[in-house]
Amino acid sequence: MRKLRIKAVIIRAFRVIVRSVAIACSLLVLPIADASETSGSIGVLYSGESTIHESVIAELEKRLNRILTIGGVPRVVRYDNEQLPLNNATHSLWITVGLNAALQTKSLERRTPLVHGLLPKLSLETFLKDVDGSTQSVTGIHLDQPPYRLLNLIKLAIPDARDLGVVLGPSSAESLPELQKHAKRLGLTLHIEQISDQSELIHALERVLQKGQVLLALPDPLIYNRFTVQKILLTTYRRRVPIVAFSAALVRAGATLAVHSSPEQIGRHMAEEAASLLRTPDNGRFRIQAPRYYSVSVNRQVARSLGLNIGEAEELLNSMLELEKQHQ
Structure with a gap:
């Protein structure tokens, strides 16, 4: 009997370990979304690891995850410049943080709405000169105070x-x-x-x-x-x-x-513009904005x-x- 109890305990422990490993593995692969999983979500592309970028993205995620959920699961997916090409993922909207990230979106589907942020005004205006605003909704939020x-x-x-x-x-x-x-x-x-x-x-x-x-x-x-x-x-x-x-x-x-404007204030503004584009898609809306907050x-x-x-x-x-x- 004692041997049977020990065996039962070992089996239960083994099952717990297997479940834990399975959960851990599922969590590890969640951020790496493929095209079938990203429809109806927002892709956030950032230029690199920095405190400023992280603060902007954290505020973006916090605000967007309140309104954008599928089956109770937040659908904001991060990418950095090492995770290209982006055309492998299909999102309802793309957000870029920083100039290098904005430049990467030239390869994206031209009808996907875009929100660019955390760029100096002159850099943003120069970059957006080549964007066709008649077929794509684009909002750019620069850093410069008016x-x-x-x-x-x-x-x-x-x-x-x-x-x-x-x-x-x-x-x-x-x-x-x-x-x-x-x-x-x-x-x-x-x-x-x-x-x-x-x-x-x-x-x-x-x-x-x-x-x-x-x-x-x-x-x-x-x-x-x-x-x-x-x-x-x-x-x-x-x-x-x-x-x-x-x-x-x-x-x-x-x-x-x-x-x-702080990174958090820029993130808040970008989240509001993204939410607006999701609620009211408008191919042809082309705007450059100063920081709102x-x-x-x-x-x-x-x-x-x-x-x-x-x-x-x-x-x-x-x-x-x-x-x-x-x-x-």
């Missing part, structure tokens, strides 16, 4: 400022017409220098700071990069001129204020040293949101 948003922040946070200094490079010069239009609407005067080489930067900066009460920083890799940022921050600080910038990293480095950051220590009394970041953000509602 100029009016930065100007609204200046108007609210530093209301006495009337003269703004701006140094433009080849990519940020594209924003000049829009910048001028909104500056005129807000009663602000722009003092602009345009450069085509990094060697011209400091002289151009000195000239705009002679009249500018605030330096408005627009994203441009020629002007704001790891080789130039410290020089710009030191020059403006010595002149006692605040910088209003486009990233939280610049505020941590010494800029006074910034309006910026954003935050404000303030460097209190720099503001105090410049003698500026700037409101709380949350209050500034709420006021900016209200202004945008009024001008929609």
